[in-house]
Amino acid sequence: xxxxxxxxxxxxxxxxxxxxxxxxxxxxxxxxxxxxxxxxxxxxxxxxxxxxxxxxxxxxxxxxxxxxxxxxxxxxxxxxxxxxxxxxxxxxxxxxxxxxxxxxxxxxxxxxxxxxxxxxxxxxxxxxxxxxxxxxxxxxxxxxxxxxxxxxxxxxxxxxxxxxxxxxxxxxxxxxxxxxxxxxxxxxxxxxxxxxxxxxxxxxxxxxxxxxxxxxxxxxxxxxxxxxxxxxxxxxxxxxxxxxxxxxxxxxxxxxxxxxxxxxxxxxxxxxxxxxxxxxxxxxxxxxxxxxxxxxxxxxxxxxxxxxxxxxxxxxxxxxxxxxxxxxxxxxxxxxxxxxxxxxxxxxxxxxxxxxxxxxxxxxxxxxxxxxxxxxxxxxxxxxxxxxxxxxxxxxxxxxxxxxxxxxxxxxxxxxxxxxxxxxxxxxxxx
Ligand SMILES: C[S@@+](CC[C@H](N)C(=O)[O-])C[C@H]1O[C@@H](n2cnc3c(N)ncnc32)[C@H](O)[C@@H]1O
Numbered sequence: 001x002x003x004x005x006x007x008x009x010x011x012x013x014x015x016x017x018x019x020x021x022x023x024x025x026x027x028x029x030x031x032x033x034x035x036x037x038x039x040x041x042x043x044x045x046x047x048x049x050x051x052x053x054x055x056x057x058x059x060x061x062x063x064x065x066x067x068x069x070x071x072x073x074x075x076x077x078x079x080x081x082x083x084x085x086x087x088x089x090x091x092x093x094x095x096x097x098x099x100x101x102x103x104x105x106x107x108x109x110x111x112x113x114x115x116x117x118x119x120x121x122x123x124x125x126x127x128x129x130x131x132x133x134x135x136x137x138x139x140x141x142x143x144x145x146x147x148x149x150x151x152x153x154x155x156x157x158x159x160x161x162x163x164x165x166x167x168x169x170x171x172x173x174x175x176x177x178x179x180x181x182x183x184x185x186x187x188x189x190x191x192x193x194x195x196x197x198x199x200x201x202x203x204x205x206x207x208x209x210x211x212x213x214x215x216x217x218x219x220x221x222x223x224x225x226x227x228x229x230x231x232x233x234x235x236x237x238x239x240x241x242x243x244x245x246x247x248x249x250x251x252x253x254x255x256x257x258x259x260x261x262x263x264x265x266x267x268x269x270x271x272x273x274x275x276x277x278x279x280x281x282x283x284x285x286x287x288x289x290x291x292x293x294x295x296x297x298x299x300x301x302x303x304x305x306x307x308x309x310x311x312x313x314x315x316x317x318x319x320x321x322x323x324x325x326x327x328x329x330x331x332x333x334x335x336x337x338x339x340x341x342x343x344x345x346x347x348x349x350x351x352x353x354x355x356x357x358x359x360x361x362x363x364x365x366x367x368x369x370x371x372x373x374x375x376x377x378x379x380x381x382x383x384x385x386x387x388x389x390x391x392x393x394x395x396x397x398x399x400x401x402x403x404x405x406x407x408x409x410x411x412x413x414x415x416x417x418x419x420x421x422x423x424x425x426x427x428x429x430x431x
Contacts, residue, residue, distance in 0.1 A: 009055060009088050021047065021057050022415050023405050026365065028064050033367065041068050048077070055081045056105045063108060078109055095122035100135045107139060115139065123152070128159050130166055134173050141177045149174070150182050157189065164193040168202055172377040175210070198229025205379030220292060220313060223336045226379065227272070227293035234273050234296065241409040243275070245332040245360055248406055248420045250279040252358050255402065256422055258283060264326035267350070268306070269314055270333030272296045277305030280329060288321055290314075317346045324352045330359040332408070332418075335380035338373050340388070344395035354427040357397070361388065363405050363417045378411070388421055397423045 024047050031040035044061050047053070062077035085102060092098040099122035106115035119136040126132050133156040140149035153170040160166045171186035187206070194203050201222045208222075230237070260282040268276055271289030273296055280287055289305070290312035291297050297309050312319045314333070328347050334340055347357050364374055364382035372387025385403060392400065400423040408418030 009084065020406075021050065021053075022407055023417065025057075025060055025064070026363075026405060026417060028061070030365065032064065032067065037068055041065070041070065044068070055084050056101050056108075059105050059108045081105065082109055082111070089118075092118070093125070095126035095132050096129055099125075100132055103139065104135070107142070112143065127156070130156070130160070130162075130169055133166075134169060137170065138173055138177060141174065141179050141182070146179055146182050149179070150185060153182075153186060164190055164195070164199050167193055168199075168206065171206065175377055196229055197225045201225040201229070202379055205375070206377040209375040209377045209379075220315070220336075222379070224293050227291075228295040231273065231293065231295035231299050234299070235275070238275070238409070241411060243409045244407050245409065245418065246275045246279060248360055248408070248418060249276055249329055249331050249358055251406075252402065252404075252420050252422050253279065253283065256356070256358075258356070265323070265352075266327045266329065267321070267325045269312075269328050269330040269347070270336075271300055271306065271309075272332075274300035274303050274305040276329055276331050277303070280327075281305070283327065288325070290321065314343050314346065317349065320346065320350055323350075325350055325355060326352050327356045327358070330357070332360055334359055334361045334383070338371075338375060338381050340373075340383065340391045341394050344391050344397070348395045348397060348425060351425045353425055355425045356422060357425070358420070358422045360408065360418050360420050362408065363419045365417075383419070385419060388419065392421075392423055396425075398426055399423075 024043065028040050028043050028047070031037075031043060044065050047061050048058060050057075058077055059081045062074045062081065065077060066074035085105060089102065092102055099118050103115045103118035103122065106112075106118065116139065119132075119139050122129075122132045123136050133152055137149040137152040140146070140152065153166070156170075157163055157166050167186045167190035171183045171190055174180075174183035174186060187203075190199075190203055190206075194200055204222050205226075227234075262282065262285050264283050265286045266280050266284045266288065268274075268280060268287065268289045271277070271291050272293075274289060277287065277289065277300070284307075286308065287306050288308045288310070289297070289300050290310050291300070292311065292313050294311060297311060300306060301309055308321065310321050312321070314330075315337070328351060330347070334343065337343060351357065362380055362382040364372075364384045364387075366374070369382075369384060372390065373381045373383045375381050388403070389400070400421050402420070402422040404420045405417055406420065407415040409416055
């Protein structure tokens with residue numbers, strides 16, 4: 001069997017299908033947390049009926065089935081998955097797409113020695129691959145072998161040319177796994193290798209998320225630095241991360257069933273390099289792109305996707321273009337804001353009655369986040385659905401027509417789940 005095929009026995013072949021399954025597994029978690037065990041189990045059974053379900057997904061569902069108390073069913077899922085994995089394991093070669101996911105699955109099944117052997121095989125065949133190195137380090141942290149995890153970082157950092165990148169990623173993963181000393185050690189290295197303004201901005205976001213830098217008021221300054229430095233490579237980088245944000249907007253517009261007539265004045269708020277422009281064009285009479293980063297705007301200008309471009313700070317209404325809009329798109333921008341009330345109020349004030357706001361954010365589903373949003377070391381915030389609904393209401397919007405979750409992009413090999421919200425400003429009521 002070709003390695004590409006064996007990889008697909010472990011992983012989902014089609015990224016879109018993979019993201020749908022991830023979203024459904026998230027739904028199971030939501031049902032469990034809300035106490036609806038029967039619906040959660042029914043959804044697990046439904047997911048398990050997916051034809052050709054990849055081994056790692058079946059095991060993830062098995063873990064939820066076990067949590068729901070159906071230990072016998074879970075045991076049979078695990079046994080089946082282990083047998084299937086054994087039948088392909090010697091032929092797995094691709095370090096990132098086959099060996100690492102297989103190792104994670106073996107660890108989920110409790111076969112830690114076999115999992116570690118695969119991690120080692122992966123790292124030997126791709127010593128400079130950051131995802132593999134980070135995956136192995138995470139495995140070691142889970143086994144409480146922090147010193148060894150740190151030496152995986154050190155070995156990787158010695159080899160790689162992107163030393164800042166490696167240090168900041170390891171810091172994020174250690175931080176995520178609550179291995180604070182290891183995170184701090186990597187952070188110190190990141191500080192040492194921090195040279196460019198963009199790296200400084202990334203570091204500052206990380207420090208701010210840990211309360212180690214008091215900079216809430218300077219977040220927009222940091223966003224400018226980040227995106228001015230990132231602009232040239234933005235499209236390439238996002239493609240590598242399998243960016244699904246603009247197509248989430250596209251799907252939202254299709255699902256709303258709005259006629260594709262070039263009749264609307266549309267604002268792409270935080271347009272960046274213009275990745276959404278092509279989707280919006282069929283709906284637009286006039287297409288405006290606004291952004292805080294001049295460098296991102298310059299790339300958009302060179303591509304020629306918009307009728308008008310302007311430098312705007314979305315939290316400052318006086319910087320917006322003149323006039324009202326029939327539609328505002330805000331894709332992957334609100335993640336750079338914590339509180340959203342002002343931006344939503346600004347949007348409400350420039351929308352025509354009956355106008356649409358379609359926005360994406362990263363999905364916060366941790367009920368412990370009482371403020372409704374949280375800044376992560378990535379420099380981006382995640383927002384809860386409750387918070388979005390509350391702030392939209394404060395800004396005068398009605399209940400959204402649609403609120404959905406789907407994969408936004410991948411990061412360090414794992415999907416980042418996003419929320420897409422579509423809300424319509426009420427049409428005028430004549431008395
Ligand atoms: C991740 S990019 C998304 C770009 C584009 N919407 C897309 O989907 O590709 C985020 C964009 O938000 C912009 N941004 C961040 N804070 C902003 C603010 N306060 N006002 C306007 N734009 C902002 C950044 O400059 C950057 O171009």
